[in-house]
Amino acid sequence: MTDNRPLCALTIAGSDSGGGAGIQADLKTFAAHGVHGLSAIAALTAQHTRGVTAVHVPPPTFLRAQIDACFDDFRIGAVKLGMLATAEIIHAVADALAYWRPPHIVVDPVMVASSGAKLLEASALDALRTRLIPIATLITPNIPEAELLLNRRIVDGDAASAALEALLELGAASVLLKGGHLAGERMIDRLAAGDLRAQFVHTRLDVEGHGTGCTLAAAIAAHLLRDQALPEACAHATDYVHGALLHAYRPGRGGVAVLNHFWRT
Numbered sequence: 001m002t003d004n005r006p007l008c009a010l011t012i013a014g015s016d017s018g019g020g021a022g023i024q025a026d027l028k029t030f031a032a033h034g035v036h037g038l039s040a041i042a043a044l045t046a047q048h049t050r051g052v053t054a055v056h057v058p059p060p061t062f063l064r065a066q067i068d069a070c071f072d073d074f075r076i077g078a079v080k081l082g083m084l085a086t087a088e089i090i091h092a093v094a095d096a097l098a099y100w101r102p103p104h105i106v107v108d109p110v111m112v113a114s115s116g117a118k119l120l121e122a123s124a125l126d127a128l129r130t131r132l133i134p135i136a137t138l139i140t141p142n143i144p145e146a147e148l149l150l151n152r153r154i155v156d157g158d159a160a161s162a163a164l165e166a167l168l169e170l171g172a173a174s175v176l177l178k179g180g181h182l183a184g185e186r187m188i189d190r191l192a193a194g195d196l197r198a199q200f201v202h203t204r205l206d207v208e209g210h211g212t213g214c215t216l217a218a219a220i221a222a223h224l225l226r227d228q229a230l231p232e233a234c235a236h237a238t239d240y241v242h243g244a245l246l247h248a249y250r251p252g253r254g255g256v257a258v259l260n261h262f263w264r265t
Helices: 023-030 059-074 087-100 124-135 141-149 156-171 212-225 230-246
Strands: 008-015 036-048 053-056 077-079 105-108 173-175 186-194 196-203
Touching: 008 023, 008 059, 008 212, 023 036, 023 212, 036 059, 036 087, 059 087, 077 087, 077 212, 087 124, 105 124, 105 212, 124 141, 141 156, 156 173, 156 186, 186 230, 196 230, 212 230
Parallel strands: 008 036, 008 077, 077 105
Antiparallel strands: 036 053, 173 186, 186 196
8 A cells, every 4th residue: 555655764863952053953843844743852942142141951762752753753754863962862863763764864062062061971972972972974074073073183184084984983883073163164074884085175164153053954954855865865965955054044143144044945
């Protein structure tokens, strides 16, 4: 019997009360790509454009109930993982995904907020390495996150290329290493998947964006859900984020700008 339900994308991440990152950015990104978005909230943040003031992590059993409810009723073609603050939460998510086995898992290893606030407990780092990286279709660390995962500095393009290979050695099927934290007029995101190596280059914009990592991972998930090959999904997603940054706006009193997720409409 044909199942006519549309494919959906699920985000398992933290909620941003300021609406610029996390679950809120993911759902807006899914909507901008014509995909029905589902959410399982792994953390609640008291957050605005000036920083994170508090974090509350719900019980892992409640997070598992959210995930199970989504998979029980919807056809999920891709899952995007964001802020998972504790080892217990990571294990709960990994167990759920091992049970439901979605076609694509995009892991944005959120560890530190733009404000500098730590969003990942130290004890969770090993759980991230051992439970999530091996099951991911793609991981999308930025430079500071890659440094934490590898326990080494990444200071330039050569070091970034070497880090890309080291991240694959951790067991990742594919890696998109974001280059926004490296100096230079161009932003270079580096992709490694099997024998494939690719770069996505964009002019650096004079704007401090909020929610760029969340948005990029969610956009890639939306493209993978539509059966795009990984290089094309990453190319389209990086172009989308660049446009959203180009049209970013400042709804709060802080210096960071919120991406315009619907800049194409």
